[in-house]
Amino acid sequence: MKSKVVQLKADPQGDLAFLQITDTHLFADRQKDLLGIKTVQSFEAVVEHASKYKHCHAVLSTGDLSQDHSAQSYLDFCQHIKTLNLPCYWLPGNHDIQAVMLPNLLAEGLAHTQVIESENWQIILLDSQVEGVPHGLLSDTQFAVLEKTLKKNPNKHTLICVHHHILPVGSAWLDQHIMKNNHQFLDLIAPFSNVVAVLSGHVHQASDTLQDGVRFITTPSTCVQFKPNSNDFALDSVAPGYRYLKLKASGEIETVVERIDKDAFSVDADATGY
Template sequence: MNGVNQTVVNLVPDPKGDIKLLQITDTHLFADAGKDLLGIKTVASYDAIIKHAAKYAGQCAAVLCTGDLSQDHSAQSYVDFSDRIKTLEMPCYWLPGNHDMQEIMLPSLLAEGLAQTKQIISEHWQIILLDSQVSGVPYGHLSESQLSFLEKKLQEYPEKHTLIAVHHHVLPVGAAWLDQHILKNNDQFIALISKFDNVKAVLSGHVHQSFDTVKNKVRYITSPSTCVQFKPQSDDFAVDDKPPGYRYLVLTKSGKIETQVERLKPGEFTTDENATGY
């Protein structure tokens, strides 16, 4: 696993020059494995996702975990997250979501050997991991220091294709109740990255659904949660009956991204259809 305090790491591409990745997001773990979120026991569904994703072990260079790792802010939930992700036997790079408590998250994950990496460098790509958390609220915002960091890293490697990972979604997904919890200064973010033609995609979690669109030649991708799914195109809170999932990505040498969503079998985990919020 990645060592402590490695804010910048290097990844070696495969023989074709590509980087293969997994995205695992919004695990919402509890210290108590018997607790559920809207009817789904999140530790059990995370376990099932890890077992499903094991087929990619040996193929992928790393796994990106894009926030909301814990639901109850417990140190144990982060230890459990770490224990399971390590079984994939690939480096794990993570960032915080709105449900994470960083004063517990950071020392807990560091103690498990999962450093807070902020930049990943490869031969043809760089990946920049941002912190969009605003303490105590569900929406996101990138601070001036985060935006300055992003601009500096984009200037540092203008020749490399760039993937930006951030918890909150940048573009509306068409669900009114979710879109009020978007990255609030998305216009500022988009204006910044528009100055660089090497930004290929922005990868997010947060919305518990798959979304994939292009704006100004940049691809914006979100992915399903390992537990509860939210219903697309719903103005009011609504859960979806799709199974828990994760995402597989190939960052090709040419700068294109090939990706697919992987899901568990239908019926293995069922959300409470009468849930009105969480």
Template sequence: MKVMSTQATKLRSDQQGCLQLLQITDTHLFSDRNKDLLGIKPAESYEAVIKHASRYSSKCQAVLSTGDLSQDHTQQSYLDFTKQIKTLNLPCYWLPGNHDTQSVMLPSLLQEGLAQSKQIVSDFWQIILLDSQVEGAPHGFLTEQQLNFLQQALTEYPDKHTLICVHHHVLPVKSAWLDQHILKNNQQFLELIKLHKNVRVVLSGHVHQAGDIEFNQVRFLTSPSTCLQFKPNSEDFDVDDSAPGYRYLALHKNGTITTKVERVAHGEFSPNKNATGY
């Protein structure tokens, strides 16, 4: 089920004209909170990340959740996601990842009051959330409908700086096994946004690692998962012992951004280093 809202949601910036945001991504929750994913219990690491992120909640305007909320496609996993995210007392805007099942995800999140907004407009910025899911496949692809929506949104507000959220990474991260699961029509996406000088940032999850690449004057950011992390620059599947985390972003009215990756205490959650896949 791929439904897209057509009406933009309004989001007020702070007194300095800044939008401050949190990115929470790749929670991979199970209905059973005691179940682990390669040695880490996603429910426990997610709770620890949210507790850590709460230090930012009083000054932020929203949370962006960039996919893979669930690992087992259950309603309970989505309800547990919302229970924790609500403790931040911020609106949460979300999109699906390759592990999500939208026929379960959509009604579960709507039931809990998480709006299905895919275009958020503020005083100086707009945020566009895209659906790159290919049902049953780990790689990403933007359909013609999604690309048309992006084109329309960028054209509608040419005077606003733009942050685009998409689950799959757009630029290679130099991990061969991950890069085969990239956004497959990334060149089409890059050509489209190149025509719009208001695009400043593309924010992704999926790769379970922090990245910051500038390409064609656009920053492409990837962020850590709230559970296990993937080892950077790895030819084959490999996990990393970096701690679970999230990303803080400040979108300034002049189009610049300040961002920082935050993590819970190192060693609090340790993955199974002998894992060969998940």
């Protein structure tokens, strides 16, 4: 499919505002849970909480929309995300099945977009999925899209979105499922001083690390949270959440992690695997 470039008009200050809502892991059955949390219900709660942001330009959904790969799970994602009355730009995660994901999202009007452009910014959405395995890998095609877009707009501040994390987060069981050709990615972006940040999901936890002038940001899931700095599988008791980002005309990013009521959902404390 030919890549699509979307134009977004910045606010009068030249800024863009986004909600990152990621790793929803939806089931067709709204009563079904993942490690103790009914994912459809926690997703609804996150969307309701996020509705307080009235002046955003769009939602960025960075993968793992579905857990059971069902058409209904993708349709439910669309139904609830549309209540925010914002465009939603998405990319696949390791749990998604694109043969099911793509036609259902397209049918609901969620376009398959690779680049978002505004007066001062560009957002590049990459596909790091390797179907059937949890780790990530960028294909030659994806690297070509990235390099071509960076060369095309060298004066636009750039945010790159991708499901898998690029830098280790300090949890061995998660870091084995990192983007495997992350060093090639880092080498490619190094000459481009306009790359401001890389935004990911996948790790179900918040992090914000500056390396070589680039921020590497990860965001909580709308359902289960993984405990930071844990070498073995471990769940965190913090609440589901999402991220608000303001991309300023100056090239700065202001961002905050938001979470719903900490007592609304509880993980299965006895879970030993994912």
